[in-house]
Amino acid sequence: MSAETTHIIDELKRALGDDAVLTGGEIGDRHKSDASRTGLSLPKAVLRPASVEAVAAALRICNAHRQSVVPQGGMTGLAGGANPATGDFALSLERLAGVEEIDAAAQTMTVKAGTPLEAAQKAAEAAGFLLAIDLGARGSCQIGGNLSTNAGGIRVIRNGVTRDNVLGLEAVLADGTVLTMLNKMVKNNTGYDLRQLFIGAEGTLGVITRAVLRLKPLPQGRATALCALNTYDDVIRLLQRAQRELSGLSAFEAMWRSYFSFTAAAENIRLFDSEPDFAVIIETEGAEQSAPLEAFLEGVLGDGLIADALIAQSEKERQSFWMVREGRSLDRLPALVNLDVSLAIGSLGAFAESCDAALKARFPAAHVSFFGHIGDSNLHIAVSVEAAGDSDLHEIDEIVYRLVASFGGSVSAEHGIGTLKRDYLGFSRKPEELEVMRRIKLALDPHGILNPGKVLPS
Numbered sequence: 259m260s261a262e263t264t265h266i267i268d269e270l271k272r273a274l275g276d277d278a279v280l281t282g283g284e285i286g287d288r289h290k291s292d293a294s295r296t297g298l299s300l301p302k303a304v305l306r307p308a309s310v311e312a313v314a315a316a317l318r319i320c321n322a323h324r325q326s327v328v329p330q331g332g333m334t335g336l337a338g339g340a341n342p343a344t345g346d347f348a349l350s351l352e353r354l355a356g357v358e359e360i361d362a363a364a365q366t367m368t369v370k371a372g373t374p375l376e377a378a379q380k381a382a383e384a385a386g387f388l389l390a391i392d393l394g395a396r397g398s399c400q401i402g403g404n405l406s407t408n409a410g411g412i413r414v415i416r417n418g419v420t421r422d423n424v425l426g427l428e429a430v431l432a433d434g435t436v437l438t439m440l441n442k443m444v445k446n447n448t449g450y451d452l453r454q455l456f457i458g459a460e461g462t463l464g465v466i467t468r469a470v471l472r473l474k475p476l477p478q479g480r481a482t483a484l485c486a487l488n489t490y491d492d493v494i495r496l497l498q499r500a501q502r503e504l505s506g507l508s509a510f511e512a513m514w515r516s517y518f519s520f521t522a523a524a525e526n527i528r529l530f531d532s533e534p535d536f537a538v539i540i541e542t543e544g545a546e547q548s549a550p551l552e553a554f555l556e557g558v559l560g561d562g563l564i565a566d567a568l569i570a571q572s573e574k575e576r577q578s579f580w581m582v583r584e585g586r587s588l589d590r591l592p593a594l595v596n597l598d599v600s601l602a603i604g605s606l607g608a609f610a611e612s613c614d615a616a617l618k619a620r621f622p623a624a625h626v627s628f629f630g631h632i633g634d635s636n637l638h639i640a641v642s643v644e645a646a647g648d649s650d651l652h653e654i655d656e657i658v659y660r661l662v663a664s665f666g667g668s669v670s671a672e673h674g675i676g677t678l679k680r681d682y683l684g685f686s687r688k689p690e691e692l693e694v695m696r697r698i699k700l701a702l703d704p705h706g707i708l709n710p711g712k713v714l715p716s
């Protein structure tokens with residue numbers, strides 16, 4: 259360790275306490291990479307502040323020494339955003355955790371950034387409310403990470419993305435300035451909405467320390483169905499009918515045949531007699547349980563819009579539908595690449611066909627499958643190429659993102675940009691937009707110490 263680094267670490271230990279600064283062998287492997295498993299270096303030090311004041315002190319010291327800092331939440335991100343580069347310090351939010359307040363009248367909860375999402379959901383539920391942010395990584399991801407990636411998930415069709423569930427937040431700037439904007443009001447038109455700058459910024463503009471989240475009444479019942487369909491046009495028509503006729507629609511998840519057959523077989527779950535070209539999970543929430551969904555399915559079956567449908571008769575059956583959709587078994591495929599893109603809903607079907615053809619033209623033996631949150635225009639693409647090397651993985655990205663650009667889509671729907679999509683940001687954002695982003699970054703972090711190399715192409 260250089261004399262300069264030792265000096266910074268001594269100063270940090272004096273300000274935060276010895277136990278809040280880890281170095282050398284004290285640094286666990288989990289600080290190396292997020293869930294994309296692309297991180298290569300351990301950070302030089304891990305800072306573990308337990309208060310907002312300590313976060314501010316840590317950043318003030320690092321900024322004065324031009325020491326780069328990577329904020330780390332639950333490390334479940336899929337874009338490499340929390341991965342340290344050689345020489346970075348990590349700033350872990352894990353000790354800044356807990357629910358500060360649930361305000362029943364305002365229907366809000368104020369939460370520290372390091373609180374795991376599931377813990378916040380449980381606290382809301384215990385108070386009779388629903389915290390509507392929800393994703394598969396709920397047990398490990400943190401509220402600060404959810405805000406910083408503007409996470410999506412399976413309930414967006416009903417509740418919006420994370421951004422739509424945040425009323426206020428607190429963030430610490432690179433120079434240690436604390437911006438406390440813990441607003442609880444729905445309406446607040448008092449100039450620029452600074453809160454939105456930090457949501458989806460992936461830790462490049464400030465460190466989020468607290469958030470005020472919107473709560474909703476806890477739904478009394480839930481019903482889940484799995485539908486079989488023949489064409490993507492039918493999937494769109496089903497979505498439109500469901501949005502018109504099912505007031506409690508809370509999930510609409512489509513799986514293309516390639517995905518559904520693979521994951522159902524891998525989980526040893528047989529749902530339909532013959533494999534459908536498209537399978538769709540429809541879930542509703544509300545006071546009544548399955549009656550409105552049953553009536554809806556009878557209608558669309560009678561109109562020939564769907565070929566078949568199953569309604570979950572038990573929690574176990576419901577879990578089996580979701581198990582197929584969550585597709586954990588895909589991880590068994592070699593060199594799996596998960597891509598997350600967004601396109602206008604009407605063009606997702608044509609895009610998937612072109613994408614499948616383009617990938618297989620280059621990699622004939624590739625396993626390519628599609629699934630997604632169709633109501634939110636979000637498609638996930640899982641690609642596996644046996645014995646793929648780095649250049650193959652790069653080529654897969656190139657093929658898919660060029661096609662996304664030609665369809666006028668977005669290279670990231672919900673996972674963010676991090677490092678993995680940084681070089682493709684220009685496929686979806688214009689040079690003028692990138693220039694404004696650079697100016698914002700320079701204004702808030704003039705020395706570029708916060709998560710350098712993430713989001714913005716150099």
Ligand code: FAD
Nearest residue numbers: 331332333334335339394400402403404406410411461466
């Ligand atoms: P991290 O991975 O630790 O960090 C993510 C980014 O945020 C990094 O750039 C980091 O520097 C920054 N950051 C973290 N905390 C802070 C903070 N307090 N202040 C400033 N910056 C910060 N994502 C979806 O959108 N939808 C899904 O449905 C979904 N499902 C998933 C399922 C699984 C099984 C897994 C493994 C991941 C899934 N993800 C999903 C991706 C991931 O869970 C989300 O991106 C999540 O919001 C990341 O939270 P985290 O706390 O793990 O953040």
